[in-house]
Amino acid sequence: MNSPPDAFFLEDRAETKGVDWKLLRRLLRYVVPHRGILAGALAALACGTACQLAGPYIIKIIIDRHITPGVLPGMGRWILLYLAALAGAMGFLYLQMYAVSVLGQRVILSIRREMFSRMERLPVSCFDRTPTGRLMTRLTSDVEALQELISSGLVSTIGDAAVLAGTAAILLGMHLRLALVVFSVLPVLLLFVELLKKHIREANREARRKLARLNAFLQEHVTGVSVVKAFVQEGKSERRFDRLSEEYTAENVRLTNFYSLYFPGVEMFASVAVALLLWRGGVALIAGAVTFGTLVAFLEYAQKFYNPIKDMSDKYNILQSALASSERIFLVLDAEVSPEYPEPPPGGQRMRVERAAARKPASAAIEFRDVWFSYPRAEGGSADRPAEGSPVLRGVSFALEEGRTGAIVGATGAGKTTVLSLLCRFYEIRRGQILLFGTDIREIPRRELRGMLSLVLQDPFLFSGTVLENVTAGGPAVGPALAAAGVDRFAAEWDAGLSTPVGERGGMLSMGQRQMVSFARALAREPKVLLLDEATSSVDPVTEARIREALPGILSGRTALVVAHRLSTVLSADRIFVMHRGKVRESGTHAELMAEAGIYRRLHSLQFGEPPRG
Amino acid sequence: MYALCALGLVISSVLGLLVPWMTRDAINAVSAAREGSASGPGRLLRAVELLALFAVLHALFRYFSRRSLLVAAREVEREMRRQLFSHVIRLPMPFFHATPTGDVMSRMTNDLGAVWLLLGPGLLTLAGTSITWVLAIAFMLRISPMLTGMSLLVAPLVVLLSREYGRAFHRQHRKVQESLASMNATLQENVSGIRLVKAFTLEEREEERFAVDCREYYRRNLDVARTSAAFHGAIGFLAGVGVAFVLYVGGRSVVSGTLSLGGFVAFNAYLAMLAFPTMAMGWVINLFQRGNAAMGRINEFLRLPVESSESGGRAAREAGVPAPACAAGRAVPRGEGAPPYLLEVRGLSFSHEGGGRGETLRDVRFTVRKGEVLGLVGTTGGGKSTLFSLLLGFYPTPPGTILWDGRDAAEIPLPVLRRRVALVPQDPFLFSDSVLENICFGRETPDPAAARDAATLARFLDEVEELPRGFSTVVGERGISLSGGQKQRATIARAVCAGSDFLLLDDALSAVDAETEREIFEGILSAKGERTVLFSTHRMASLSRCDRILVLDAGRIVEEGTHDELLSARGTYYDLYSRQMLARELEDSS
Structure with missing residues (x-):
């Protein structure tokens, strides 16, 4: 399982692959210790969703029992109930959002601390070879990306999923045929989302890549500005910068195009569903098969049903980049620590040193015996066996x-x-031996x-x-x-x-x-x-x-x-x-x-x- | 362009608002049909058809208006980025010493991003929201003025709450950022000081320190989460209260016959449509505030005066101050009919602003004739690199202290001045680009033949050809990394390739072995008499081929002469030289 310590400064991998379940499972292991909070969050979610979905149903009752027949007494009670359901929904929403945040932050906290401990125990040679910037990126940006998934992605995704499932169940329960009318545009909509999702993801990745290049260019020209000035190449640098900027802008325009298509598109499909619902529902209403209240409730539920689908593409993006980050995080966590860690069991070894010191009081404090050493080289060599540089020490021996x-x-x-x-x-x-008070x-x-x-x-x-x-x-x-x-x-x-x-x-x-x-x-x-x-x-x-x-x-x-x-x-x-x-x-x-x-x-x-x- | 966008937005809003209106018609048609009207089913079908049509048209217009506005904002962003970049790289060198790279980067990335958010999504939401508001209220008024008035009572509360939330969120988010910075500082410290951490077995202590930072960050994050959760709950509740209100009052109106059932349903739909834009207003206000602040920071940079490319290098600094008469561009006669020196430095004193750190020069004077090879030696910190920087006009110098062909450098436009020389800096900085692009950096367009010649001269050609893709190999951050010696030779090739016949080499061969250095010098000097060279070095052996050697010590030129003259003078040069000979002897004695 342990990867070579160098592996974590390998270049970023492409984020093209789908959801990696092995990674997800490993992430889930960090959730297990906080399962109490998770249970609480899920309970709040269930109650909140129930309260939220009760709203349109109460409206249906108000319309059917009071407004359509024209019976005013008692209507106030239902209105109060509506408000109570609403208050409940929002109260539970608060609890659920907060609980998920606590959960997510705790997971991140433990990952962060684990990473830090691991870093402290990496061999010094890792620090010689890895540019500080890249190491810092692993320890900061990647964890931030994962946190983003948890704090914004996870919280709302769970909520959305619950609303989707709950709405579908209620619709099917209220009126099967009308429910099917509401769902009828779904296949086309999902196809539309799927088609755009691919493009959006690709354009997003491309835009990020272009931005990274733009920023790298920028950084380089700020640090190397004296070279630019010395060779009077401000004009050329500017043109090249603008070309990169243009590429980035073009990618963003493409992305804007997809997004501009995406949101109005999803909304259009939802409206078409409403039109179909009104038509079929109206006909059924005229025939007396459904009540006014049912139709109105259906209209409300249809809205609730199509809303979460709007953000689906964004959520998927967040998930993707978070998984890519967690993959890199795990590379650090799996990096092999320096051979002097973990500690050998205390006690025995320690005694040996003292004994050794006591036994050989006359021996030198420090002794090098024919010590050979070369620094591991930064480049060349495979990842698991770094090429050795030329020897720095060639048989050093001395005693003090x-x-x-x-x-x-x-x-x-x-x-x-x-x-x-x-x-x-x-x-x-x-090769050789280094002795301290007579002990290797x-x-x-x-x-x-x-x-x-x-x-x-x-x-x-x-x-x-x-x-x-x-x-x-x-x-x-x-x-x-x-x-x-x-x-x-x-x-x-x-x-x-x-x-x-x-x-x-x-x-x-x-x-x-x-x-x-x-x-x-x-x-x-x-x-x-x-x-x-x-x-x-x-x-x-x-x-x-x-x-x-x-x-x-x-x-x-x-x-x-x-x-x-x-x-x-x-x-x-x-x-x-x-x-x-x-x-x-x-x-x-x-x-x-x-x-x-x-x-x-x-x-x-x-x-x-x-x-x-x- | 913007007018067209606005028109598109208005049309799309109208179309969007017509959708609930058609719902109203449809329900009213059903009501009529239930009461026995024969035209009911027909009216229902027509309303539904219109609804679908409006929905499609709405999507179309929305697509076009959104797209054109956001794309326009991207274009503006790009133009601003270009302007900012070209301004920044033209700022004088002291700016780059005083400003951390991170600050420059942040203004060109984060701040520019904030401005784009204002111009794109911010403006779009503001316009869209305003239009929707006005139109939705118009529709709602048509259905029931009384209901409209009452249901909108919560609206100011929603806007207020959103704004407060935006502020609180911003404040708390800043605290999150602060604790993140502190956490990262600890991290950075541990990465840089890892040897000490290990040597003093501070792993546990540092873990504890980091844990404290982490926990602080955790708490700050939860503060944000709590605010955010509370806001979402409260706003949802407020919107719901409006709905309950409409249910009650509207329900009574339907029963009393002053409101149709369709109108009642449509009214609810309009109210729902207003909920999101109302919330978004808080967000938009925030966006505008932040974008404004970012724009201010960007303007701070844009207001700084750039190096002038027209008049002399010092024009920006001394606008309006007449140059002292001593030098002002006249050729200084030196004997009868003799041409002026190629370069003359007289009485140049300089210290970096702020004093204290860095090298200073004191009353430096020397001359260079065309075709001369001049060596510059001295102790570390003696002022060699500073002298090179001043020759390139990186810092303002007193007028009349540096003269090119007898003309005061202050009078020469900076681009002209800098094109006279080709610098090989002490730090062999290469761009993350192909070898060809790097060597031809001083040219407008890369020229493979010239690059080959330059690489040959710099003894770099063989190694370039061994690279995976030859001259097209990308080096640096995004490519393969070159060794120190290779980088130095690349920078020499770059200087040679730039085409100037005056080379400035600032200790440019320290990582190259003595034999290669000799070869490179042979190459540079092969067309002796044509190239003028001023070079500093720590390797005394290379100085023997100089026409003259300047010895710089603590900012002064203490000795000047040929190698032999200086050796027999038994001064500073002699000391430096004999030490180095000794070191070489030592090197060879293994």
């Missing part, structure tokens, strides 16, 4: 003792950041593993919320963490202090402040191992000073692995690992490596030192 700080240095693209990602088990390695990380439960590690990314990403909330997200040791990273000092200057909101992605804070908050977040975890990816881009002098001031305190006495770009960080490390082309080529202290006159020395003079002169 507990309580020490290790600095990874190397040129861009040497695989430094990858080492940190692999340690967090964001990706699965191809694949044997450590996710929660346990990530609880031991604390990561500071190059880009200090903050969640919207307050400063305090962001630090608390890291772990329980908030106080010491705030002090160590110096967050408390600058936060004290704000009116709201630590409760100051950081804004979307931390946008309300300066770069330096964001960096400090992300340090504090990492420290609040009291991690056994701190993983730090220093920002490559040059930061402003204030930030630079702040970081330089804070780092020694943060790193001292802690097991830390740092992807270092700053000379001061490298110098303060206990051990330096020099990565070059996917391998650790040299390791040692600064003095040792400088003496070696290898890659490090050249790298050092390139990145930190004065370039050699002469």
